[in-house]
Amino acid sequence: MTTTKSHTEVHEANNVEFRKAPEHFFKSQPGTGYITSYEQYKTMYKQSIEDPETFFGKMANEFLDWDRPFTKVKSGTLEHGDVAWFVNGELNASYNCVDRHALTNPDKTALIYEADDEKENRIITYGELLRQVCKVAGVLKSWGVQKGDVVAIYMPMIPETLVAMLAVARIGAIHSVVFAGFSAGSLKDRVENAGCKVIITCEEGKRGGKVIHSKKIVDEGLHCVNSVEKVLVFARTGNLEVPMQRGRDFWWHEETAKQRAYLPPVTCNAEDPLFLLYTSGSTGTPKGVVHSTAGYLLGAAMTTRYIFDLHPEDVLFTAGDVGWITGHTYALYGPLALGAASIIFESTPAYPDYGRYWRIIERYRATHFYVAPTALRLIKRVGEAEIDKYDISSLRVLGSVGEPIAPDLWEWYNEKIGKNNCAICDTYWQTESGSHFIAPMAGAVPAKPGSASVPFFGVDAVIIDPVTGKELEGNDVAGVLAVRSPWPSMARSVWNNHSHYLNTYMNVYPGHYFTGDGAGRDNDGYYWIRGRVDDVVNVSGHRLSTAEIEATLSTHDGVAEAAVIGINDDLTGQAIVAFVSLKKITHVDDPTEEMEDDSPEELRRELIFLVRGEIGPFASPKAIIAVKDLPKTRSGKIMRRVLRKIASNEADQLGDLSTLADPDVVPSIVESVNKQFLKFKK
Numbered sequence: 001m002t003t004t005k006s007h008t009e010v011h012e013a014n015n016v017e018f019r020k021a022p023e024h025f026f027k028s029q030p031g032t033g034y035i036t037s038y039e040q041y042k043t044m045y046k047q048s049i050e051d052p053e054t055f056f057g058k059m060a061n062e063f064l065d066w067d068r069p070f071t072k073v074k075s076g077t078l079e080h081g082d083v084a085w086f087v088n089g090e091l092n093a094s095y096n097c098v099d100r101h102a103l104t105n106p107d108k109t110a111l112i113y114e115a116d117d118e119k120e121n122r123i124i125t126y127g128e129l130l131r132q133v134c135k136v137a138g139v140l141k142s143w144g145v146q147k148g149d150v151v152a153i154y155m156p157m158i159p160e161t162l163v164a165m166l167a168v169a170r171i172g173a174i175h176s177v178v179f180a181g182f183s184a185g186s187l188k189d190r191v192e193n194a195g196c197k198v199i200i201t202c203e204e205g206k207r208g209g210k211v212i213h214s215k216k217i218v219d220e221g222l223h224c225v226n227s228v229e230k231v232l233v234f235a236r237t238g239n240l241e242v243p244m245q246r247g248r249d250f251w252w253h254e255e256t257a258k259q260r261a262y263l264p265p266v267t268c269n270a271e272d273p274l275f276l277l278y279t280s281g282s283t284g285t286p287k288g289v290v291h292s293t294a295g296y297l298l299g300a301a302m303t304t305r306y307i308f309d310l311h312p313e314d315v316l317f318t319a320g321d322v323g324w325i326t327g328h329t330y331a332l333y334g335p336l337a338l339g340a341a342s343i344i345f346e347s348t349p350a351y352p353d354y355g356r357y358w359r360i361i362e363r364y365r366a367t368h369f370y371v372a373p374t375a376l377r378l379i380k381r382v383g384e385a386e387i388d389k390y391d392i393s394s395l396r397v398l399g400s401v402g403e404p405i406a407p408d409l410w411e412w413y414n415e416k417i418g419k420n421n422c423a424i425c426d427t428y429w430q431t432e433s434g435s436h437f438i439a440p441m442a443g444a445v446p447a448k449p450g451s452a453s454v455p456f457f458g459v460d461a462v463i464i465d466p467v468t469g470k471e472l473e474g475n476d477v478a479g480v481l482a483v484r485s486p487w488p489s490m491a492r493s494v495w496n497n498h499s500h501y502l503n504t505y506m507n508v509y510p511g512h513y514f515t516g517d518g519a520g521r522d523n524d525g526y527y528w529i530r531g532r533v534d535d536v537v538n539v540s541g542h543r544l545s546t547a548e549i550e551a552t553l554s555t556h557d558g559v560a561e562a563a564v565i566g567i568n569d570d571l572t573g574q575a576i577v578a579f580v581s582l583k584k585i586t587h588v589d590d591p592t593e594e595m596e597d598d599s600p601e602e603l604r605r606e607l608i609f610l611v612r613g614e615i616g617p618f619a620s621p622k623a624i625i626a627v628k629d630l631p632k633t634r635s636g637k638i639m640r641r642v643l644r645k646i647a648s649n650e651a652d653q654l655g656d657l658s659t660l661a662d663p664d665v666v667p668s669i670v671e672s673v674n675k676q677f678l679k680f681k682k
C-alpha cells in the first residue's frame, strides 16, 4: 500500500457525513451504566487510555464476579509479549455466564435455538443451561480432564456446542472449537497441535436440509492421531446407527444421565487460558490464538453492553457460527455474561427461503441483529422481496462484522432492515483482539457509512507509516493499523508457539501490536479499514491464508508451483484465484492449451477437491488458472501483485515490472487469464 494513494482516499472519506441514530429510540438513560452521548464516550475513552489501571480495575469489578480479588490491574508490555491483566485474581467463566443468572433468575431465557428445521426450535433457560453445563462438565471430569487440558469441539451451531464450551470452562480446561465446515485434515492438524485428549462432537449435523456427517469426519481426522482417548457424541439427528469405537466413543445422553445436576465451578486464575481458536495467518499452518479468562470475558461483556447498548432483557441474534470468534464473543460470552438472551441459528439465510432471518427476528422479537455483509449482499441481490412480509420492528441495533461494509450496503441495511430507526454498528475487530476494536457505540457515537468509526475503550489505535515504521500523528493520515498499549481481551499467545506470536504481532513495529490491516484516519478521527496488507484473504467473512491454500495445491503431483491471490467479488467480498504452473506436460508444450481439453479440466476438479478435502469447502478457489510460469523477482519471489492486477482485469495497470526476472511471462499470463477465467466472468 502506498501512503500517497491512501491519502487521497482519506480526503474523500472526509466528505462523508455523520449519521446519528434516532436518539428517541434508545432506552438507555444517562447515569444508568450505558453510554448515551459522544461526549461521554470521549471522556471515558480518554480515561481508559490515560489511566487504564483505574478504568479497567473498576470495570472488572462491575462486570465480573470474582472468587478472589486481583491485586494488580495490569502488568507486562506489548514489546515483551508478557501482558497480564487482573493479576492474582480468580474467577470462573461459566459461573459468570451461567450460575450468577441462574441463581437470581432461573427461568430467564439464555439460549434460543433456531434449528435447521423450524419444527425443532427450543428455548433454554439459565436454570436449564446450568444443569446441562454441570452434567457435561461432570462427564469430562470423570474422564480425568483437568485444568489446562485442551478439549476440541467439532460441532455445528446448536445449543449443545455452547453447553460444551461452558462445560470445558467450568472445570478450568481450555476449549478449542473447530468450525464444523473444516475437513478431516484440518481437524486433525488442530487436534494434534493442541494435543487434545478429548473431542466433543455430534453424530450428524444439519444445514440447509442437508446432513453433515460430523462423526465420520472426526473418525477420519482421528486416524493416526494418538493423543485422543475419548470422544463424546451428541445425538443431534438421532441417528444412533453411526459407528462408535468401543472404549473411545460415548453418547452424550448416556454419559450425562449418570451425572449430577450441579458441579461446582473450578476457580481459575485471571490469566488461565479460556480457549484456543485456530486462525489463518500469513504462513501455511493455522495458529491457535490463546485467550485469557478474565481479560477476554471483560472485553466480551463490555463491548456487548457498550457498543451494542445491550440490556439484560434484550435478545441478540448473532448470525455467525460459534466456530469463529464472532460466535465465541457475541453468541456466547458477551450476551451470557450480561444475562441476556442469545439466538443460536443452525441454518442458512436461504433455507427454506430468504425470509428466514426476518422470521427469526419477528418470532423472538430480537432487538439486535449481527451479521457479515456477505449475507446482506446475498439477500439484497436475491431475497429482498421477503423482508417486508415480516414485522421486524423490534430491532434497535444492527451490527456488521468480518469485512468492510460498503456505503451503499450500509444505506440499504439502515433503510430496508433498520427502517431508519436503528443504530448501525460496523464493528472492526479480529480473532486476536477478542472483542471489538473499532466500532460506533449504538445511539451514542454517530456513524459514518463505510467507516468503523472510533476505537473502543482501552484500544490505543495508531496509524503507522509502513515505510518509515513511525506513527503518523494527527488526522487525515493513512498507513497500517496498530495498537500502542495492551487491552484486556488481547490474545496472550499462540499455542505452543510464543515466538510466532511475538514475530507476527509484536516485533513488526516494536512497542505496538500490529493488526495486519491497512487503515486511514480522517479529519474527525474516524478510522477507515482498507483490508489486509499480508497474505490473508477474506472470503464471505471467512479468514483464509493464501499460503495454506498454496501449500495444499502444491501437494498435487501435477503442480509445480502455486500462487493464490484474493480478488474483489460482488457477492463474497473477496474470492480466491489460484495460479498453477504444471509439472508434467508430456503431450503439449503449452499448459494453457492443455487445461482447456478434457484431462486438465479433471485436474482442475482434482485441485478443487483437494482444497475442499484438506481445508474445507469455504476455501475453494473460484478459479484455477494454469500458466507456463509464475511472475517472479530475480530472487525467486512470486509477484502476487502482478497476478492480482491481471485477474482483476487491470492488466493495463501493472505498474513497475522492472524487478521481474522474466518480463515476458506477463503476456502469456494475461492470455491464460483471458482464456480460462475472464471469458467466463463476462
Ligand code: WTA
Binding pocket: 279, 324, 325, 326, 400, 401, 402, 403, 404, 405, 426, 427, 428, 429, 430, 431, 432, 452, 515, 516, 517, 529, 531, 532, 538, 541, 542, 543
Ligand atoms: C477483517 C473477525 C473491515 C480485517 C471478527 C480483520 C474487517 C479480519 C471488519 C479479522 C470490518 C473484520 N471492516 N474489515 N468491520 N471486521 N475485518 O479474525 O481484515 O476472522 O483483520 O475476525 O477481518 O478476521 P477474523
